[in-house]
Amino acid sequence: xxxxxxxxxxxxxxxxxxxxxxxxxxxxxxxxxxxxxxxxxxxxxxxxxxxxxxxxxxxxxxxxxxxxxxxxxxxxxxxxxxxxxxxxxxxxxxxxxxxxxxxxxxxxxxxxxxxxxxxxxxxxxxxxxxxxxxxxxxxxxxxxxxxxxxxxxxxxxxxxxxxxxxxxxxxxxxxxxxxxxxxxxxxxxxxxxxxxxxxxxxxxxxxxxxxxxxxxxxxxxxxxxxxxxxxxxxxxxxxxxxxxxxxxxxxxxxxxxxxxxxxxxxxxxxxxxxxxxxxxxxxxxxxxxxxxxxxxxxxxxxxxxxxxxxxxxxxxxxxxxxxxxxxxxxxxxxxxxxxxxxxxxxxxxxxxxxxxxxxxxxxxxxxxxxxxxxxxxx
Amino acid sequence: xxxxxxxxxxxxxxxxxxxxxxxxxxxxxxxxxxxxxxxxxxxxxxxxxxxxxxxxxxxxxxxxxxxxxxxxxxxxxxxxxxxxxxxxxxxxxxxxxxxxxxxxxxxxxxxxxxxxxxxxxxxxxxxxxxxxxxxxxxxxxxxxxxxxxxxxxxxxxxxxxxxxxxxxxxxxxxxxxxxxxxxxxxxxxxxxxxxxxxxxxxxxxxxxxxxxxxxxxxxxxxxxxxxxxxx
Numbered sequence: 001x002x003x004x005x006x007x008x009x010x011x012x013x014x015x016x017x018x019x020x021x022x023x024x025x026x027x028x029x030x031x032x033x034x035x036x037x038x039x040x041x042x043x044x045x046x047x048x049x050x051x052x053x054x055x056x057x058x059x060x061x062x063x064x065x066x067x068x069x070x071x072x073x074x075x076x077x078x079x080x081x082x083x084x085x086x087x088x089x090x091x092x093x094x095x096x097x098x099x100x101x102x103x104x105x106x107x108x109x110x111x112x113x114x115x116x117x118x119x120x121x122x123x124x125x126x127x128x129x130x131x132x133x134x135x136x137x138x139x140x141x142x143x144x145x146x147x148x149x150x151x152x153x154x155x156x157x158x159x160x161x162x163x164x165x166x167x168x169x170x171x172x173x174x175x176x177x178x179x180x181x182x183x184x185x186x187x188x189x190x191x192x193x194x195x196x197x198x199x200x201x202x203x204x205x206x207x208x209x210x211x212x213x214x215x216x217x218x219x220x221x222x223x224x225x226x227x228x229x230x231x232x233x234x235x236x237x238x239x240x241x242x243x244x245x246x247x248x249x250x251x252x253x254x255x256x257x258x259x260x261x262x263x264x265x266x267x268x269x270x271x272x273x274x275x276x277x278x279x280x281x282x283x284x285x286x287x288x289x290x291x292x293x294x295x296x297x298x299x300x301x302x303x304x305x306x307x308x309x310x311x312x313x314x315x316x317x318x319x320x321x322x323x324x325x326x327x328x329x330x331x332x333x334x335x336x337x338x339x340x341x342x343x344x345x346x347x348x349x350x351x352x353x354x355x356x357x358x359x360x361x362x363x364x365x366x367x368x369x370x371x372x373x374x375x376x377x378x
Numbered sequence: 379x380x381x382x383x384x385x386x387x388x389x390x391x392x393x394x395x396x397x398x399x400x401x402x403x404x405x406x407x408x409x410x411x412x413x414x415x416x417x418x419x420x421x422x423x424x425x426x427x428x429x430x431x432x433x434x435x436x437x438x439x440x441x442x443x444x445x446x447x448x449x450x451x452x453x454x455x456x457x458x459x460x461x462x463x464x465x466x467x468x469x470x471x472x473x474x475x476x477x478x479x480x481x482x483x484x485x486x487x488x489x490x491x492x493x494x495x496x497x498x499x500x501x502x503x504x505x506x507x508x509x510x511x512x513x514x515x516x517x518x519x520x521x522x523x524x525x526x527x528x529x530x531x532x533x534x535x536x537x538x539x540x541x542x543x544x545x546x547x548x549x550x551x552x553x554x555x556x557x558x559x560x561x562x563x564x565x566x567x568x569x570x571x572x573x574x575x576x577x578x579x580x581x582x583x584x585x586x587x588x589x590x591x592x593x594x595x596x597x598x599x600x601x602x603x604x605x606x607x608x609x
Binding site for chain 2: 006007008009010012013016017019020280281284285286287288289290291292294370371372375
């Protein structure tokens with residue numbers, strides 16, 4: 001007797017059914033993969049953004065960032081340089097408070113360029129940050145983040161850069177590990193206050209907490225004493241000062257949801273066609289005693305298979321898209337995709353679940369097929 | 379009218395069986411009374427559209443009668459739930475269609491395993507049973523062939539193996555030689571007869587071919603949904 005062959009299982013039948021129309025299966029999976037790509041790409045980008053925010057908060061060993069309370073965007077924060085510093089230093093546990101002015105300008109090389117103004121005393125707080133050259137000492141000197149030097153301006157120490165019709169000497173290049181800051185230019189605080197028409201004002205204070213003090217307790221104390229400011233110790237708190245990430249998050253999920261719904265409709269269409277094509281076969285299965293539930297399971301398994309294929313196609317494509325997006329002009333200053341396992345799991349789950357949802361109506365239709373009518377079906 | 383054959387235990391008993399279509403305008407099966415003994419070989423003959431296939435579908439519970447009473451192998455089909463009907467189709471009857479109706483993406487061996495889903499057999503046992511049946515119908519060497527590469531006769535033999543998968547007490551064949559040449563048709567009927575005798579299975583063959591019908595122990599003639607004569 002022939003001893004070859006394997007036992008027939010539902011999984012095997014599902015594979016055969018998917019393989020029956022390989023082009024259709026792949027095209028359907030690509031339709032679902034669009035949603036997967038959106039989820040993975042956007043998640044990767046958003047993770048990168050959150051990561052960058054986290055790094056920005058802790059730049060140069062900073063423990064807390066202090067912004068003006070009740071502003072919708074961090075750049076809109078306005079704090080009195082002297083008064084706020086005094087207030088912060090009065091809080092037990094605050095060792096140092098570095099006031100920084102943030103300002104965005106448009107230059108010939110970059111449509112969106114972040115300028116940071118730091119007082120001379122605060123420039124060398126992190127000695128490891130300077131890659132080459134020195135810190136600005138005069139009002140006509142700037143320090144470049146390494147990203148700004150390499151990709152945005154493509155200039156280095158010794159060259160000049162034009163900002164608001166004036167030329168500045170590049171005196172050094174630094175690295176902070178925050179993509180936002182590394183794409184920025186640093187100049188003296190008085191000069192930037194003058195340029196931004198914000199004399200005596202800063203955007204944010206970087207607070208260093210004295211060793212032995214509980215950072216979150218210090219943060220709470222600052223907010224308790226001074227309700228006009230907010231204190232941020234981690235990226236999750238950044239919405240206190242800026243709604244941009246929250247809005248980006250919402251928009252990303254909205255776009256992903258639309259892509260997913262479209263993918264689900266594509267699956268529904270394909271499975272409906274598949275059920276119609278296989279009416280007679282389904283009738284035979286019913287005639288040999290297959291209950292309706294098993295027919296439904298077969299269709300659902302097929303749809304789940306499409307979802308898995310979609311995830312396999314969509315995950316690498318999503319990462320590719322995120323990395324490609326990060327190389328685009330302007331985006332390269334802010335996007336640093338971070339690949340984690342989470343978006344893959346979400347994408348796989350969403351692809352499978354929504355493929356299955358798309359297959360519910362076709363599966364119901366299949367289960368309703370009368371074996372007698374199906375056997376008469378040509 | 380009641381058509382009773384032998385004193386053997388009853389395989390099929392129909393009383394006043396009715397099946398209408400198109401809102402009652404088409405009387406496919408019209409007040410049929412019939413008794414078929416267990417282990418009997420019965421042929422149902424008649425012209426196209428006389429209701430033979432519908433009667434077979436009623437016996438196999440593929441269709442439900444509109445009126446009357448039908449007992450098959452001790453199962454009162456007119457009083458059986460949907461779930462019980464599935465079990466009945468899977469375990470009590472075996473069906474051989476005119477056009478084999480094998481699943482095109484499954485090999486011959488896999489097609490034979492299809493009815494065994496939902497039985498107490500494990501996947502391995504299902505495979506072993508399918509192999510036995512493939513050997514029984516003389517297709518061991520063609521077990522891994524897809525239906526598209528099998529000849530018409532081979533496909534019907536696979537269909538018979540599939541029908542026998544769960545050792546049914548009733549084997550129902552609808553024009554089983556309809557798509558075959560005469561030589562293959564004869565071979566297939568030899569096989570069906572042999573299987574029926576060996577397992578003492580009740581065999582009902584629907585055919586419009588008198589020559590085939592003559593192999594049966596009893597011939598029933600249908601016309602306009604009614605059974606007319608017994609040979």
